[in-house]
Amino acid sequence: MTKPVCVLVGAPGSGKSTVGAELATLLGVGFRDTDTDIEQMAGKPIPEIFIDEGEAHFRALERAAVLAALTSHPGVLALGGGAVLAEENRAALIGHTVVHLSVELTDAVKRVGLGAGRPLLSVNPRATLKHLMDQRRPLYAEVATATVVTDGRAPEEIAAEIVALLRP
Ligand SMILES: Nc1ncnc2c1ncn2[C@@H]1O[C@H](COP(=O)(O)OP(=O)(O)OP(=O)(O)O)[C@@H](O)[C@H]1O
Ligand SMILES: O=C(O)C1=C[C@@H](O)[C@@H](O)[C@H](O)C1
Numbered sequence: 001m002t003k004p005v006c007v008l009v010g011a012p013g014s015g016k017s018t019v020g021a022e023l024a025t026l027l028g029v030g031f032r033d034t035d036t037d038i039e040q041m042a043g044k045p046i047p048e049i050f051i052d053e054g055e056a057h058f059r060a061l062e063r064a065a066v067l068a069a070l071t072s073h074p075g076v077l078a079l080g081g082g083a084v085l086a087e088e089n090r091a092a093l094i095g096h097t098v099v100h101l102s103v104e105l106t107d108a109v110k111r112v113g114l115g116a117g118r119p120l121l122s123v124n125p126r127a128t129l130k131h132l133m134d135q136r137r138p139l140y141a142e143v144a145t146a147t148v149v150t151d152g153r154a155p156e157e158i159a160a161e162i163v164a165l166l167r168p
């Protein structure tokens with residue numbers, strides 16, 4: 001069994017995928033994203049999983065992807081924005097180095113507006129994102145061993161701060 005050097009959690013648009021890739025480059029380790037693992041498991045993009053099989057099925061695939069990656073990936077691991085909703089995932093994160101990328105609503109809305117492919121945010125993204133963030137804030141705080149603010153900061157700067165945090 002091997003465990004990630006760092007696990008990233010945070011709201012949609014907090015930059016887990018972007019900062020995670022940069023952090024892995026800086027550390028010279030591999031980068032894995034459970035959203036990508038789920039798409040490989042299902043053989044289709046996440047929006048299609050939501051349409052064809054529904055959110056409950058997606059969450060089941062997500063639990064399997066999170067548990068597998070936490071015991072097999074030695075590099076940087078980004079979790080999907082909703083992975084902390086599952087008690088099983090939160091329990092599995094105990095004992096890991098978990099960095100919460102915090103973001104306020106204004107920056108999160110700007111960022112998710114830049115990219116498509118977020119099925120939960122396809123209708124009324126600002127209000128939906130606010131609701132998701134209010135619901136999940138305590139869950140990110142529960143699993144995090146450190147929190148890094150991302151608002152108004154470049155991914156490279158955020159990744160460099162995490163490198164410093166990881167130094168013994
Ligand atoms: N610190 C940042 N400053 C400006 N833009 C950013 C920053 N971090 C990420 N972005 C941009 O915001 C968008 C969302 O970033 P990203 O996909 O990394 O978020 P995420 O946390 O992985 O979201 P999800 O939970 O949906 O997977 C991308 O277009 C990315 O380029
Ligand atoms: O916030 C969420 O619940 C999600 C975030 C994305 O990373 C994907 O995991 C999926 O679109 C669901």
Ligand SMILES: [Mg+2]
Nearest residue numbers: 016017035078
């Ligand atoms: Mg992502």
